[in-house]
Amino acid sequence: MAGRVIAIDGPAASGKSSVSRGVAAALDWLFVSSGHFYRTVAWGTVRDGVSSDDLAAWISLRQLTLLNDNKDQGTTRNISLLLDGENTTPHLSEPEVAATVSLIATVPAVRDFINARLRALAEHHDLVMEGRDIGSVVFPETPWKFYLDASPEVRARRRSSEGAIDSVSERDRLDSTRATAPLIIPNGSIVIDTTHLDLQQVIATVLSYLDPLTVTPTRSVQ
Ligand code: DC
Numbered sequence: 001m002a003g004r005v006i007a008i009d010g011p012a013a014s015g016k017s018s019v020s021r022g023v024a025a026a027l028d029w030l031f032v033s034s035g036h037f038y039r040t041v042a043w044g045t046v047r048d049g050v051s052s053d054d055l056a057a058w059i060s061l062r063q064l065t066l067l068n069d070n071k072d073q074g075t076t077r078n079i080s081l082l083l084d085g086e087n088t089t090p091h092l093s094e095p096e097v098a099a100t101v102s103l104i105a106t107v108p109a110v111r112d113f114i115n116a117r118l119r120a121l122a123e124h125h126d127l128v129m130e131g132r133d134i135g136s137v138v139f140p141e142t143p144w145k146f147y148l149d150a151s152p153e154v155r156a157r158r159r160s161s162e163g164a165i166d167s168v169s170e171r172d173r174l175d176s177t178r179a180t181a182p183l184i185i186p187n188g189s190i191v192i193d194t195t196h197l198d199l200q201q202v203i204a205t206v207l208s209y210l211d212p213l214t215v216t217p218t219r220s221v222q
Contacts, residue, residue, distance in 0.1 A: 066080075
């Protein structure tokens with residue numbers, strides 16, 4: 001791990017993605033959604049009609065290409081994912097993907113495939129990476145770990161205001177109870193309850209913990 005990594009974990013719709021984008025923009029670090037990797041693989045299994053018995057063999061044949069440094073909404077350094085040469089970005093919110101991704105994420109061969117690529121990113125970039133196991137499994141050695149949470153009601157409301165129709169509580173149940181790399185509060189992480197905070201307040205809270213660790217934001221958060 002040559003670059004620095006800020007790990008931001010938490011359940012579905014806890015605000016991880018928006019907060020991580022905002023923190024990455026403030027620091028001019030690369031934003032990475034590890035969920036996009038899992039959604040990309042889930043989309044590929046739907047595309048190819050892969051059964052769970054064939055998953056390990058199928059994933060060993062996949063080509064996952066990362067395109068760096070799109071400036072997302074003009075502010076956040078971001079990546080796009082190509083699976084076998086196809087840009088998966090337009091597919092990540094499809095209902096079939098939301099319906100399969102938590103099951104796909106229980107498979108150790110899938111997690112190993114993705115974790116190797118997430119760790120490789122840290123060889124060349126400073127990262128703000130969000131997910132379910134970033135501080136516990138992918139980068140347990142990073143000193144910058146945050147765990148975001150919010151009440152189930154607020155999370156369900158946030159999800160539906162984004163137009164998503166997947167069941168947050170069912171995904172939380174699957175993500176928290178699986179045998180491999182379940183969603184947990186990683187050792188040493190700072191827990192932030194975002195139930196009564198707006199986005200800018202959460203971003204400011206995360207950044208406030210970074211100053212003593214000598215990470216200096218390159219621009220102020222609006
Ligand atoms: O963050 P998201 O909603 O895009 O994640 C989609 C799913 O991917 C989530 O329900 C579980 C899985 N996931 C995971 O198992 N580990 C991660 N680090 C990130 C996501």
